[in-house]
Amino acid sequence: xxxxxxxxxLGVVSGSVYALASTGLxxxxxxxxxxxxxxxxxxxxxxxxxxxxxxxxxxxxxxSAIIVVGIVAPALGVLLDRQLFRxxxxxxxxxxxxxxVGLLVLLQGVVILIWGGQTKNVPSIFPRGxxxxxxxxxxxVDQLGVLLVAAGAAGGLGAMLRYxxxxxxxxxxxxxxxxxxxxxxxxxxxxxxxxxxGTSFAALMGILLTPRLLLDPxxxxxxxxxxxxxxxxxxxxxxxxxxxxxxxxxxIIQALFVQYASSxxxxxxxxxxxxxxxxxxxxxxxxxxxxxxxxxxxFVVRTREAADRTSARARVGVALTLFGGLALxxxxxxxxxxxxxxxxxxHSVVFLSLVVLTGYSGQISLGHTAFMGIAAFSAAHxxxxxxxxxxxxxxxxxxxxxxxGAVIGLIAVRMQGLFLALMTLAFAFMAQSLFFEHPAxxxxxxxxxxxxxxxxxxxxxxxxxxxxxxxxxxALAVNLRTGRTGRVLAGMxxxxxxxxxxxxSVTRYKVLxxxxxxxxxxxxxxxxxxxxxxxxxxxFIPFYSLIFMTLAVLGGxxxxxxxxxxxLVWGLYPMVAxxxxxxxxxxxxxFGLGATVALAKNPEGMFGELRRAGAAVxxxxxxxxxAQQPIDIDxxxxxxxxxx
Amino acid sequence: xTRPAAELRAQGITVRFGGLTAVDDVSLTVxxxxxxxxxxxxxxxxxxxxxxxxxxxxxxxxxxxLGGRDITSASASTRAGLGMGRTFQRLELFGRMTVLxxxxxxxxxxxxxxxxxxxxxxxxxRRREERRCTGxxxxxxxxxxxxxxxxxxxxxxxxxxxxxxxxxxxxxxxxIVLLLDEPSSGLDSDETRxxxxxxxxxxEEMGIGILIVEHDMDLVLEVCKEIYVLDxxxxxxxxxxxxxxxxxxxxxxxxxEEDDAPAVATP
Numbered sequence: 001x002x003x004x005x006x007x008x009x010l011g012v013v014s015g016s017v018y019a020l021a022s023t024g025l026x027x028x029x030x031x032x033x034x035x036x037x038x039x040x041x042x043x044x045x046x047x048x049x050x051x052x053x054x055x056x057x058x059x060x061x062x063x064s065a066i067i068v069v070g071i072v073a074p075a076l077g078v079l080l081d082r083q084l085f086r087x088x089x090x091x092x093x094x095x096x097x098x099x100x101v102g103l104l105v106l107l108q109g110v111v112i113l114i115w116g117g118q119t120k121n122v123p124s125i126f127p128r129g130x131x132x133x134x135x136x137x138x139x140x141v142d143q144l145g146v147l148l149v150a151a152g153a154a155g156g157l158g159a160m161l162r163y164x165x166x167x168x169x170x171x172x173x174x175x176x177x178x179x180x181x182x183x184x185x186x187x188x189x190x191x192x193x194x195x196x197x198g199t200s201f202a203a204l205m206g207i208l209l210t211p212r213l214l215l216d217p218x219x220x221x222x223x224x225x226x227x228x229x230x231x232x233x234x235x236x237x238x239x240x241x242x243x244x245x246x247x248x249x250x251x252i253i254q255a256l257f258v259q260y261a262s263s264x265x266x267x268x269x270x271x272x273x274x275x276x277x278x279x280x281x282x283x284x285x286x287x288x289x290x291x292x293x294x295x296x297x298x299f300v301v302r303t304r305e306a307a308d309r310t311s312a313r314a315r316v317g318v319a320l321t322l323f324g325g326l327a328l329x330x331x332x333x334x335x336x337x338x339x340x341x342x343x344x345x346x347h348s349v350v351f352l353s354l355v356v357l358t359g360y361s362g363q364i365s366l367g368h369t370a371f372m373g374i375a376a377f378s379a380a381h382x383x384x385x386x387x388x389x390x391x392x393x394x395x396x397x398x399x400x401x402x403x404x405g406a407v408i409g410l411i412a413v414r415m416q417g418l419f420l421a422l423m424t425l426a427f428a429f430m431a432q433s434l435f436f437e438h439p440a441x442x443x444x445x446x447x448x449x450x451x452x453x454x455x456x457x458x459x460x461x462x463x464x465x466x467x468x469x470x471x472x473x474x475a476l477a478v479n480l481r482t483g484r485t486g487r488v489l490a491g492m493x494x495x496x497x498x499x500x501x502x503x504x505s506v507t508r509y510k511v512l513x514x515x516x517x518x519x520x521x522x523x524x525x526x527x528x529x530x531x532x533x534x535x536x537x538x539x540f541i542p543f544y545s546l547i548f549m550t551l552a553v554l555g556g557x558x559x560x561x562x563x564x565x566x567x568l569v570w571g572l573y574p575m576v577a578x579x580x581x582x583x584x585x586x587x588x589x590x591f592g593l594g595a596t597v598a599l600a601k602n603p604e605g606m607f608g609e610l611r612r613a614g615a616a617v618x619x620x621x622x623x624x625x626x627a628q629q630p631i632d633i634d635x636x637x638x639x640x641x642x643x644x
Numbered sequence: 645x646t647r648p649a650a651e652l653r654a655q656g657i658t659v660r661f662g663g664l665t666a667v668d669d670v671s672l673t674v675x676x677x678x679x680x681x682x683x684x685x686x687x688x689x690x691x692x693x694x695x696x697x698x699x700x701x702x703x704x705x706x707x708x709x710l711g712g713r714d715i716t717s718a719s720a721s722t723r724a725g726l727g728m729g730r731t732f733q734r735l736e737l738f739g740r741m742t743v744l745x746x747x748x749x750x751x752x753x754x755x756x757x758x759x760x761x762x763x764x765x766x767x768x769x770r771r772r773e774e775r776r777c778t779g780x781x782x783x784x785x786x787x788x789x790x791x792x793x794x795x796x797x798x799x800x801x802x803x804x805x806x807x808x809x810x811x812x813x814x815x816x817x818x819x820i821v822l823l824l825d826e827p828s829s830g831l832d833s834d835e836t837r838x839x840x841x842x843x844x845x846x847x848e849e850m851g852i853g854i855l856i857v858e859h860d861m862d863l864v865l866e867v868c869k870e871i872y873v874l875d876x877x878x879x880x881x882x883x884x885x886x887x888x889x890x891x892x893x894x895x896x897x898x899x900x901e902e903d904d905a906p907a908v909a910t911p
Binding site: 476479480484485487488493494495499501502504512516 | 698719729738745752754758760762765773813817
């Protein structure tokens with residue numbers, strides 16, 4: 001009984017911190033319409049500032065905490081609101097997702113650049129000591145402090161919302177932003193304040209949690225995202241009190257698991273995946289009206305794409321030149337450059353799976369590492385356990401990812417937009433903690449060997465295998481887009497209702513496209529295993545799903561060429577960075593900046609820019625060659641402000 | 645491109661939302677090749693009835709039969725496959741696709757039997773099927789005088805053309821019966837008259853049964869062969885346009901012509 005009460009109490013302590021942070025997250029989401037996937041990175045960054053002030057500069061801990069929570073964090077929040085979030089307001093939701101994922105990547109890069117990748121110890125703001133409570137339960141003074149501060153901050157927010165004039169304006173904006181604007185409320189001020197508050201809460205969360213958790217730049221952001229999103233989803237991202245209750249609930253369940261389940265058993269594994277089980281359960285049980293919120297075409301970037309006016313001949317020419325040029329790399333390039341290009345080709349296949357899914361059919365997935373991992377581990381086991389030849393295990397492994405893709409496709413019938421993004425992210429985390437971290441699946445410490453097929457063992461031969469696979473996958477993608485299936489998918493992107501009215505089964509096509517995308521991602525995953533000749537529990541961590549999506553959009557999510565652009569950027573960046581080591585340290589910053597800033601300007605990504613430049617060159621050549629006969633080149637892509 | 649005409653029959657449709665009865669025991673029939681109008685004041689239950697017929701709303705009780713087949717619990721896409729076409733009051737075009745591609749999607753949904761494998765591998769049949777379906781789409785384009793717009797982006801069309809396109813898209817799926825939800829909304833009177841003539845041609849030349857839910861009385865009286873009048877969820881009259889319009893119950897409930905007496909509209 002004593003242990004039980006103490007466990008519950010512990011759960012309430014950590015739960016109230018999650019609860020506080022999730023109210024902060026929901027507050028910013030409701031006032032600005034952007035769900036901040038970078039919330040954990042805000043906590044990471046501000047906590048590092050706190051560490052710098054109190055450990056680095058020797059300020060008293062409480063003073064440093066006040067400075068960070070009261071000045072640094074709100075200033076950062078307002079800055080982000082002004083410079084980033086207000087710009088993407090009213091843009092399709094995917095822009096918000098990518099921009100905040102970019103923010104996550106960016107802040108993590110900044111932290112690693114300034115403070116290095118090491119874990120830090122953060123002192124507690126509370127004195128040491130133990131309190132004796134009734135029933136013989138002991139409680140640390142710091143825990144009581146955490147509980148009081150978190151509850152006090154949330155209570156303060158609640159009182160402000162309830163009793164002040166500003167609070168009424170807040171609630172009005174949270175309820176209906178556009179109507180509040182019409183009523184003369186300055187929504188800009190409100191959303192600025194919301195971001196200031198939300199960032200403060202993130203900082204407070206970091207400062208309260210890290211004395212017990214350690215300040216680890218790689219661990220903290222995903223950990224916080226997991227628990228805070230889990231809590232927020234319980235209120236379906238709408239209700240502050242429910243988000244608060246969700247945080248408490250997750251804290252308590254987590255404490256119970258930690259106390260009563262052994263960490264190695266199945267229950268222990270489930271405890272790691274807990275927030276994501278909560279997300280999955282809450283989303284699957286959500287009422288229909290909520291599930292459909294934030295749905296539909298507006299989720300995807302809107303461009304003028306109608307007729308693709310690049311001629312088929314020009315496209316075939318560009319493709320032949322590109323692949324022909326790439327085929328020459330091993331003959332003229334060094335061994336190491338061949339290796340870098342191979343990595344680029346392999347990731348092009350991965351990005352291609354996202355182009356097919358998001359660019360062609362308007363669906364989203366932040367969980368593609370799960371498909372890659374399932375395929376790679378399956379292929380490895382097929383070879384090792386069943387002694388199937390590598391070149392058969394390669395496609396078979398990828399096929400193993402298809403049923404998982406189909407299941408997500410079925411879920412996508414019921415769930416759209418932001419909720420689908422959350423759901424797929426949760427799926428990747430669950431695959432990671434339930435399977436990929438299981439020694440039977442990933443081979444424990446040393447990982448599991450992923451053999452290259454006979455005949456392709458050498459690096460040069462493997463380069464051609466990667467090139468050939470990419471060419472085949474690209475051909476499949478182009479065939480898909482130009483055929484009937486591609487038209488149906490594009491139609492679904494615009495109006496699922498219309499598709500239904502024409503006798504098209506939306507369910508069937510969603511299962512189909514998720515299956516195809518999972519297969520291509522699986523091919524990429526097996527190749528990733530093969531180039532390293534092994535796969536470990538860290539090869540397919542969910543965080544990569546976010547980076548892959550960011551980079552795919554940056555490269556150009558609508559075209560096969562965009563996937564190849566993104567892949568080559570991914571592969572060749574380290575090669576360039578070898579010459580300028582500084583680039584290594586700012587890699588994440590550059591990718592993050594690219595995704596946040598560049599995207600708001602040109603949703604067609606780098607490939608869009610390249611194509612426009614190419615078209616301009618062609619036009620110039622044409623003019624010179626054949627007198628005048630103006631050719632209608634792609635119009636400037638424009639984003640029409642898709643709201644909702 | 646057309647299928648044999650058949651009858652759409654709804655029997656005893658009732659829809660309750662909690663305690664509110666939105667549609668109360670409504671039966672109606674669109675005869676093979678018939679042209680039916682469904683009218684009534686705001687809140688009479690027209691839209692709910694329409695949604696029940698098209699499969700976007702499940703009735704509390706009652707049955708719907710198309711060509712002898714019970715489709716009461718069939719999904720919207722199944723109904724479409726069985727020959728029920730529809731358009732939307734708020735246009736649902738494939739906005740970023742060309743006009744021709746809008747039609748092609750519909751024609752292929754009905755005509756093409758090729759699966760995704762043929763597509764992925766670009767098998768030779770696919771080119772053939774695509775040509776055949778494009779032919780169908782072009783014929784509809786021609787019939788509706790839309791050839792000039794074939795290469796345009798659907799979202800860039802003016803409302804009148806967009807409505808015609810939506811009708812054309814429904815026609816490409818070779819419907820037996822067409823359900824049109826407020827086709828005149830957003831159109832001026834000239835456009836409405838033009839659209840009415842197109843509907844008459846579709847009905848007469850192609851033998852497709854049509855049911856329209858409509859506010860515009862002139863349009864309904866001009867094109868429909870039979871009219872059903874709803875009020876407070878109940879059917880209060882049905883028959884030929886002239887008979888219905890002269891029915892005193894309809895006049896009091898719907899046209900509000902009984903100036904002296906309080907407008908109590910219970911049949």
